[in-house]
Amino acid sequence: MKSADLVVIGGSAAGLQAAMVASRHYMIDSIIVIRQEEKVLVPCGIPYIFGTLGSADKNLMPDTLLGNAELIVDEATAVDRSSQTVSTARGETIGYKKLILGSGSRPIVPPIPGADLENVFTVRKDVGYLQQLQQVLAGAQDLVVIGGGFIGVEFADECRKLGLNVTIVELLPRCLQLVCTEDLCTRAEEKLREAGIRVITANGVKSILGDGKVDGVELSDGERLKTDVVIIGIGVAPNTELAREAGLEIGEQRGIKVDEYMMTTDPNIFAIGDCAETFSFFTGKPVPLRLASIATAEARIAVTNLFEPRRKNQGAMGVFSTKIGDLAIGVAGLHERAAAEAGFDVAISESAAVDKHPGSMPGAAQLSVRLVFERESRRLLGGETWGGPTAGEVVNTLAALISQGVTVEDVAFLQVGTHPALTASPLAYQIVSAAERALASAA
Amino acid sequence: MKSADLVVIGGSAAGLQAAMVASRHYMIDSIIVIRQEEKVLVPCGIPYIFGTLGSADKNLMPDTLLGNAELIVDEATAVDRSSQTVSTARGETIGYKKLILGSGSRPIVPPIPGADLENVFTVRKDVGYLQQLQQVLAGAQDLVVIGGGFIGVEFADECRKLGLNVTIVELLPRCLQLVCTEDLCTRAEEKLREAGIRVITANGVKSILGDGKVDGVELSDGERLKTDVVIIGIGVAPNTELAREAGLEIGEQRGIKVDEYMMTTDPNIFAIGDCAETFSFFTGKPVPLRLASIATAEARIAVTNLFEPRRKNQGAMGVFSTKIGDLAIGVAGLHERAAAEAGFDVAISESAAVDKHPGSMPGAAQLSVRLVFERESRRLLGGETWGGPTAGEVVNTLAALISQGVTVEDVAFLQVGTHPALTASPLAYQIVSAAERALASAA
Numbered sequence: 001m002k003s004a005d006l007v008v009i010g011g012s013a014a015g016l017q018a019a020m021v022a023s024r025h026y027m028i029d030s031i032i033v034i035r036q037e038e039k040v041l042v043p044c045g046i047p048y049i050f051g052t053l054g055s056a057d058k059n060l061m062p063d064t065l066l067g068n069a070e071l072i073v074d075e076a077t078a079v080d081r082s083s084q085t086v087s088t089a090r091g092e093t094i095g096y097k098k099l100i101l102g103s104g105s106r107p108i109v110p111p112i113p114g115a116d117l118e119n120v121f122t123v124r125k126d127v128g129y130l131q132q133l134q135q136v137l138a139g140a141q142d143l144v145v146i147g148g149g150f151i152g153v154e155f156a157d158e159c160r161k162l163g164l165n166v167t168i169v170e171l172l173p174r175c176l177q178l179v180c181t182e183d184l185c186t187r188a189e190e191k192l193r194e195a196g197i198r199v200i201t202a203n204g205v206k207s208i209l210g211d212g213k214v215d216g217v218e219l220s221d222g223e224r225l226k227t228d229v230v231i232i233g234i235g236v237a238p239n240t241e242l243a244r245e246a247g248l249e250i251g252e253q254r255g256i257k258v259d260e261y262m263m264t265t266d267p268n269i270f271a272i273g274d275c276a277e278t279f280s281f282f283t284g285k286p287v288p289l290r291l292a293s294i295a296t297a298e299a300r301i302a303v304t305n306l307f308e309p310r311r312k313n314q315g316a317m318g319v320f321s322t323k324i325g326d327l328a329i330g331v332a333g334l335h336e337r338a339a340a341e342a343g344f345d346v347a348i349s350e351s352a353a354v355d356k357h358p359g360s361m362p363g364a365a366q367l368s369v370r371l372v373f374e375r376e377s378r379r380l381l382g383g384e385t386w387g388g389p390t391a392g393e394v395v396n397t398l399a400a401l402i403s404q405g406v407t408v409e410d411v412a413f414l415q416v417g418t419h420p421a422l423t424a425s426p427l428a429y430q431i432v433s434a435a436e437r438a439l440a441s442a443a
Numbered sequence: 444m445k446s447a448d449l450v451v452i453g454g455s456a457a458g459l460q461a462a463m464v465a466s467r468h469y470m471i472d473s474i475i476v477i478r479q480e481e482k483v484l485v486p487c488g489i490p491y492i493f494g495t496l497g498s499a500d501k502n503l504m505p506d507t508l509l510g511n512a513e514l515i516v517d518e519a520t521a522v523d524r525s526s527q528t529v530s531t532a533r534g535e536t537i538g539y540k541k542l543i544l545g546s547g548s549r550p551i552v553p554p555i556p557g558a559d560l561e562n563v564f565t566v567r568k569d570v571g572y573l574q575q576l577q578q579v580l581a582g583a584q585d586l587v588v589i590g591g592g593f594i595g596v597e598f599a600d601e602c603r604k605l606g607l608n609v610t611i612v613e614l615l616p617r618c619l620q621l622v623c624t625e626d627l628c629t630r631a632e633e634k635l636r637e638a639g640i641r642v643i644t645a646n647g648v649k650s651i652l653g654d655g656k657v658d659g660v661e662l663s664d665g666e667r668l669k670t671d672v673v674i675i676g677i678g679v680a681p682n683t684e685l686a687r688e689a690g691l692e693i694g695e696q697r698g699i700k701v702d703e704y705m706m707t708t709d710p711n712i713f714a715i716g717d718c719a720e721t722f723s724f725f726t727g728k729p730v731p732l733r734l735a736s737i738a739t740a741e742a743r744i745a746v747t748n749l750f751e752p753r754r755k756n757q758g759a760m761g762v763f764s765t766k767i768g769d770l771a772i773g774v775a776g777l778h779e780r781a782a783a784e785a786g787f788d789v790a791i792s793e794s795a796a797v798d799k800h801p802g803s804m805p806g807a808a809q810l811s812v813r814l815v816f817e818r819e820s821r822r823l824l825g826g827e828t829w830g831g832p833t834a835g836e837v838v839n840t841l842a843a844l845i846s847q848g849v850t851v852e853d854v855a856f857l858q859v860g861t862h863p864a865l866t867a868s869p870l871a872y873q874i875v876s877a878a879e880r881a882l883a884s885a886a
Contacts, residue, residue: 017870025883042801045863052864058803065870281858293861293869300855300879311852319860330860358485360501392865393836397843399858404847409754412743415724415842417762417773418736420488421495422835426736427460427508436743440468 003095004032006306007086008069009076009242010102011035012125013043013292014273016065017299018100023067026303031069032094034076034086039127043292046123047151049130050137051158056127076103079246081266098268098306101243101256102299105236105274105290110146114208114217120230123151133231140164140228144217146205148175150322151233153188157324159231160195167198167225169205169217179320180384181335181370187386191325236290238275251277253286260312262302270306272298281315281403282334282381283342289316319399321392326365330395333382333402339372347375349408349438355388357418357425367391369398369430371408371438378407378438385430390423397431411435446538447475449749450529451512452519452685453545454478455568456486456735457716459508460742461543466510469746474512475537477519477529482570486735489566490594492573493580494601499570519546522689524709541711541749544686544699545742548679548717548733553589557651557660563673566594576674583607583671587660589648591618593765594676596631600767602674603638610641610668612648612660622763623827624778624813630829634768679733681718694720696729703755705745713749715741724758724846725777725824726785732759762842764835769808773838776825776845782815790818792851792881798831800861800868810834812841812873814851814881821850821881828873833866840874854878 008015022028045059075089086094107122145156148170160166174185209216238255249257249265255277273295280287294316304311321330339346355367365388372382383398385391412435418426451458465471488502518532529537550565588599591613603609617628652659681698692700692708698720716738723730737759747754764773782789798810808831815825826841828834855878861869
């Protein structure tokens, strides 16, 4: 029987990061990673296979990242906690001292007629499946994307680059509604429309039409859209079967229950990433946030705590970024509505400036920052940024500040480096100006 | 006699930011700005006039930034503290309740023979003077830049784009030696050489040669270089005459002495920016840091404290960025040698990854991060980042973390947003990976 000090089930962002960190940083010599996939996709890169990259092969995570971990391509079918072993589909039994479950999630398929027709796809992290989608898209004229969250919006934007007639159908009043303020949703929708994408919101898909193969969809309001392909991107459900069958507890958001050390109800088993329950940095309550950046953070925490409790999870803040056309968007922590829903009385402050200086520098674009802070304590709870591509890193400065529990006054003190070709002017640096404005209006 | 609640002397980064913030955020109605220049240049943009922008007119700060402040273009010649008035060269007397001195700095001219020859220039914030330099460069073949700090290096890189034969002469062993680690100096020098610039270090200019007009320089080691133009960029000296004559105290770094509220030894007079003494965030001791980003931070602090002490200066951290060819560089706080000089026992940790993910995304470049932290306390003291252009904002995340006194453990916890087109992978985000590595090696 094979065995290892650390066995990791799952080789996507969570499992791979766990193996990487355990091997490279914590010098655990004996690591086995069990994953089903021969090749592993960069999860956030999947939409970009279809337009920007051109092939799934350009979107793979190299196995060299595994360090000295042994890779077993096989399906883990059961965990026996008493014998500390994992059984696999190919009949292997693998012993572990410590086990990390990073079994991920699977796409949710809505219970609507026609969801099983040919050329209806979900967003699976599966090279062969996505290659098949790519082939179908190559021969298609019309595409309906169901779901206007990040995945749906990114797929629509990329597939539009192939010349397809693309329609997004979103049930909520706005695309990206769960992740940012309405104003940003509007900007994103405008960019999609500018690219020639039809955006239908506040409307669901009642049924997918076709005889064997999809040829249209019928919306809740009765409108019918002709289409050759449907991509469903409405969210994911955690893979918890292994954990459940092994008798581990499941949380209220349907992930595997873990404590602040990422330990499940069995002290030798940890769970990380999409399959694990995540709690909010702000409220301490379970939240359905599933992001690669959270998965990797949880992986690092779990590895640190394998043999002794050393590092507590502070909860997920939720830091997102995306790019639609030339509009980059970043959101850290609680946007205004999310903060209100979490019970905070918040105030808002905004600032915009060009992202190079002077504005005549080549490639200069507008970049805006919006701060969300608690009115009474003035604690920073969230931030949004949008405009040029530096939004992708500006949001991480916001995240760093939020993580330290700073007040708006601390933000106004922020010392920044500025350069004509790289950032806004020091006179108008957006994060600082927004904080300054908030302070002055409260003074 | 004219008078105002707030009079600001100087209209560059410090003075302009003070007037902006006082007018826009703190609603001070009665503000007069006295400055000598008809037009004000973006200070950090000056080198970019010569290559990227093409003219000084494209590098101006618009007077609309002054808000409702009244602008007087004139030279302040004396401050009478008992009558609370400022006299000007044109014979005006202007009364103030509170006065902010933002009188800036002037280029240091080294005491070498020939420094007064025609076509020897310093880097003055003066539109006409720089237009004259531009004209001279247009008819020149060879340029010697004396000084390999930020200004010298940026001028060399930009003027090279005009097709000039450019030589940098730096007295210290390395270009950028005062601002970053030797390794980064080497990378910067390599980029300069790649662009065809000759870089001479550990060598001074003994004399500037020529009969009326410059035609060469002689180095300390005896080598003679033929040249049509010399640009001297070896640093600046604070303008403190007005303050000195008004009886205000001057500090040991030759700036106007101020307390932590940016108040001079007269409670009605504040000093900010290059003319004011700056102290270190890390040691509390005076430091010769003169940056537009520090000037604007000091301006905001001073304005807040004009009528009551409200916000203490925490001292200057020093956050820099620049771009040489396609190499962007950012430094926040203390680099390794600076930390050692300040008496800290430090450890270093580095991480590099591509700045988009997968690495096949268009425009992807390598980006590295180096963390400097105190060995015992593990407190983060500094960080360097270099590679692609996002270094310009990644350094601000480092600055935000340093400002909050975080430990390496806190950094390893940092939650970040990642996106294929905007940032490194969540598996390899450079700041986090460097911290993780540091923690593991200390465990």
